[in-house]
Amino acid sequence: MPLRVLNLVTNEEAQFFRAQVEELERRGVELTTLSVPGRNRSESIDAEEDGERSILEYARFYPSVLANSLDSYDLIHANYGLTAPMAVAQPRLPVVLSLWGSDLMGKYGPVTKRFARFCDEVIVMSEGMAAEYDGDCLVIPHGVDLSVFRPIERAEAREALGWPRDERIVLFPYPPKRDVKNHPRAKRIVERASDRVDESVTLETATGVPHDRMPYYLNAADAMIMTSRREGSPNTVKEAMACNLPVVSTDVGDVRTRLDPVEPSTVSDDDHDLVAGLTEILERGERSTGREYAADIALERMGERIVAVYEKVLED
Template sequence: MTGLRVLNLVTNAQSQFFRAQVAELERRGVEMTTLSVPGENHSQSVDAGTEGSRSVWDYARFYPSVLSQSLGGYDLVHANYGLTAPMAIAQPRLPVVLSLWGSDLMGRYGPVTKRLAPLCDAVVVMSQGMADVYGGDCRVIPHGVDLDMFEPMDRDGAREEVGWPTDERIVLFPYPPKREVKNHPRARAIVDRVAARLDLPVSMRTATDIPHERMSYYLNAADALLLTSHREGSPNTVKEALACNLPVVATDVGDVARRLDGVEPSTVSDDDDELVTGLAEILRSGDRSNGREHATEIGVERMGARLLSVYESVATS
């Protein structure tokens, strides 16, 4: 089935994985129109789908534009992030696909999301862990990674590109330190313990507000990615690290353990001692991982094919 017309509802149209999703589906012949919730989204990452500083009024005044646009000959509405579900469900004509991004299911609005999601025609989550939290009928489709953009390159060349020194071991913490859910203090403590253990210069750096097309340089310039989040759905930074053969040390959140299954070197644990040991061993050896070998199933092409299958099943039911 080709020529589908889809009306996207989204809280953050600048989210990199949302933009990649739209681009891939358009490449497959789907006509995509996007409506964003009005008001300011002051979340601290463009990859976050959080409600930011928007008010209930912002969401209420979003509905008239959704209703008006839904009469424009579309085949379905794709509600991206749980807070767009009420507006999608309230339009009376089109079937609804709801994609959950993580915090909309596992954060403060999780109970609301769980009540509304069964009213949609199809629900998509990013990981099996999210599916378990949701507990209803859903499809697990992780956000995809552009494997042409994210690929291995020479470490020293990448460091020259981003301006990092070549004489130290660098741990990349890829989030703003103020995002509490990412737990920067725990990451800082782990790196400090590793630095005290190794007879090597060790530093931790962040890479925020970086154009997405340049993130591959930072992932290739680092010696390890460290993720210490309290919770995640299916973090794209881990998948992008795999595509670049960057070793990952992470807490056991979302689908991280599944993504790192068979990837060496890597460490997944909720125990700080194990995280410290794993990171120290990676920095001591300086080895890259075999993550690229495990990246095929997280490519943006596979994501697009699976989402298109959902669209077709909903549009023809």
């Protein structure tokens, strides 16, 4: 008999959640997804964040969770910390909780931690999140589809996007208005690096880009810059690795661990280091060695490990 899992989620359109569902279904897991009612006003800004819905909307979610929990499911997989209260309130099924980053490290972190203690297993995306949670948990980062995110010739990628061939281009792969991503800092660093490089340097952003188009952006750019104030295990860094795009990043989440063996790359919280690292990357004009270290972040590896968690919970 296949495993039957009831998914709870705040934003079922989050790309990494959809990829998780597709991978688990490919492995024979039968999934039903329930999403918290109401529109999360932050979804247009941050696919990972929630908190704009009212308490009433979360209260309305519980009867649906309870009714479905009485069906013939094997367990509940709660995705994002604010779904944990509804998951553990139903009395019948074991609960696996996946934390996405902002639910643990943002303003709702205390709520997440309180209810996570009642779950049978907790999954986090990075060692940094594990330290923040400070309890029993498993580190399983979101996976990347290595068949989609792969190296493409830069000229081909730039032609597909209509980007000029003779400029140095740095990609900031987020909407500039997302405060947590700190676009002003990225702009400042790129401007300072541009003063040190002979060629013209342009900072490009990616807003509302279909996911299947992102490999073209990552292959068309000369470097990616991430200046986030906090992260869990950012998929954009892993996607850049899979495309051999050099990355310059603040020291957040698991970025340092991921990029430690990758050359060239720079991880630092100091602007001087970030400017120097970006300048060197632009002057060298080389791709990175990121794909060599991408096997552990493949979707297949993530799916294998999540299924193992399900089986352990049911065995226990």
